[in-house]
Amino acid sequence: MELERVILASCEELIAKVSRMIEKVIEKELTQVQTAMKSLAQQQQDANGIASAIAKLTDSLHKRKIELEKWNEMQQKYFDQMAARLAYFSDNASAIASEDETSIRAMQERRMEWLLVDFLLRQGLFDVAREMAKDCGIEALIDFDVFTTAKKVEEDLEAHSCQLALRWCNDNRPHLKKLKCDFEFYPRLQEFIALAQQHRPQEAIEHARKHLTSVTDSVHIEQVTKAMVVLAYHNNPTTTPCKQYFDPARWEWLKTSFRRWNFMLYSLSTEAPLCVAIQAGLITLQTPQCFDQKHKNKQCAVCFEPLAQLAQQLPRADQRTRLVCGITGDIMNEDNPPMVLPHGNVYSKHAMDIMQLEDGYVTCPLTQQRFRSSELRKAFMT
Ligand SMILES: [Zn+2]
Numbered sequence: 176m177e178l179e180r181v182i183l184a185s186c187e188e189l190i191a192k193v194s195r196m197i198e199k200v201i202e203k204e205l206t207q208v209q210t211a212m213k214s215l216a217q218q219q220q221d222a223n224g225i226a227s228a229i230a231k232l233t234d235s236l237h238k239r240k241i242e243l244e245k246w247n248e249m250q251q252k253y254f255d256q257m258a259a260r261l262a263y264f265s266d267n268a269s270a271i272a273s274e275d276e277t278s279i280r281a282m283q284e285r286r287m288e289w290l291l292v293d294f295l296l297r298q299g300l301f302d303v304a305r306e307m308a309k310d311c312g313i314e315a316l317i318d319f320d321v322f323t324t325a326k327k328v329e330e331d332l333e334a335h336s337c338q339l340a341l342r343w344c345n346d347n348r349p350h351l352k353k354l355k356c357d358f359e360f361y362p363r364l365q366e367f368i369a370l371a372q373q374h375r376p377q378e379a380i381e382h383a384r385k386h387l388t389s390v391t392d393s394v395h396i397e398q399v400t401k402a403m404v405v406l407a408y409h410n411n412p413t414t415t416p417c418k419q420y421f422d423p424a425r426w427e428w429l430k431t432s433f434r435r436w437n438f439m440l441y442s443l444s445t446e447a448p449l450c451v452a453i454q455a456g457l458i459t460l461q462t463p464q465c466f467d468q469k470h471k472n473k474q475c476a477v478c479f480e481p482l483a484q485l486a487q488q489l490p491r492a493d494q495r496t497r498l499v500c501g502i503t504g505d506i507m508n509e510d511n512p513p514m515v516l517p518h519g520n521v522y523s524k525h526a527m528d529i530m531q532l533e534d535g536y537v538t539c540p541l542t543q544q545r546f547r548s549s550e551l552r553k554a555f556m557t
Pocket residue numbers: 461462464465471472475476477478479
């Protein structure tokens with residue numbers, strides 16, 4: 176049941192997010208009403224002026240009421256989802272306790288359906304995922320809203336726009352702050368670069384003053400300083416100091432970074448739970464013969480392609496494993512422990528120490544994703 180626990184955390188975050196939105200709307204409206212009432216009391220207006228101001232205020236309150244009704248409806252939807260998810264766990268616990276074969280099989284089938292729908296969503300197959308969830312009656316267990324919002328943000332970034340990514344930052348600010356998320360800095364920096372590239376220096380400088388001067392982190396300050404070069408070299412994208420800022424791969428990196436933080440925000444794993452479950456099964460089934468072409472068995476799941484490819488990446492119980500760093504080629508051991516990057520790839524501490532000397536960041540050579548050195552986690556060898 177460990178894999179499915181995430182659905183409680185994600186639903187909790189959605190409820191908290193909507194509560195924050197409701198609070199924000201009420202606070203904003205209250206301030207506006209108080210200001211308007213104060214202004215009315217101070218101004219010497221005739222009856223028509225007062226009636227017009229009150230009508231304006233009533234209209235604003237009415238609009239806010241409609242907005243609040245929308246949020247309340249959404250909150251109720253998430254409360255219902257949470258109730259359904261708790262019932263799901265309760266049913267599973269009862270099935271296990273009952274030791275009844277039919278109940279346990281039904282529980283396993285439902286889990287498999289959840290794993291498959293989640294996988295389809297991660298592959299971007301929204302319509303198929305929705306149909307399947309509906310047919311299986313597990314819609315309440317699936318975070319459609321999380322994936323739908325993420326898809327919109329990613330598509331916006333693919334279209335070289337940071338608008339939706341920044342809105343996502345704004346909507347989730349309190350939780351992102353708790354996660355020490357620095358993602359917002361990057362779309363802001365990207366916007367500055369875009370303005371400079373379009374030869375709009377005045378707007379670029381104003382944008383930088385407004386959004387980039389508040390950074391206190393030395394790494395970010397250095398990045399802002401270096402990016403200023405685009406103002407001078409906007410006409411020459413091939414110039415070495417400027418080249419990296421014109422690279423379309425920056426948008427791809429932004430998209431990957433957003434996806435990672437979005438998963439983290441909702442406590443979702445970056446790897447699809449279906450793949451994790453399959454790999455866990457393959458580890459227990461694999462034998463030394465599975466990796467020998469002469470001894471492959473048609474009846475064996477690990478010998479079966481493409482599962483064999485998945486199994487190739489897994490540690491083998493029959494071998495004395497030596498971990499070798501993909502960057503330096505050094506053996507990883509207690510003196511040079513493996514360090515795990517947030518996206519799951521592992522490199523030696525020596526390699527990470529050398530890499531972060533330059534700007535406090537490390538870059539995964541396989542995916543080109545960049546991470547702050549503080550995001551690295553030590554893996555313990557057993
Ligand atoms: Zn086999």
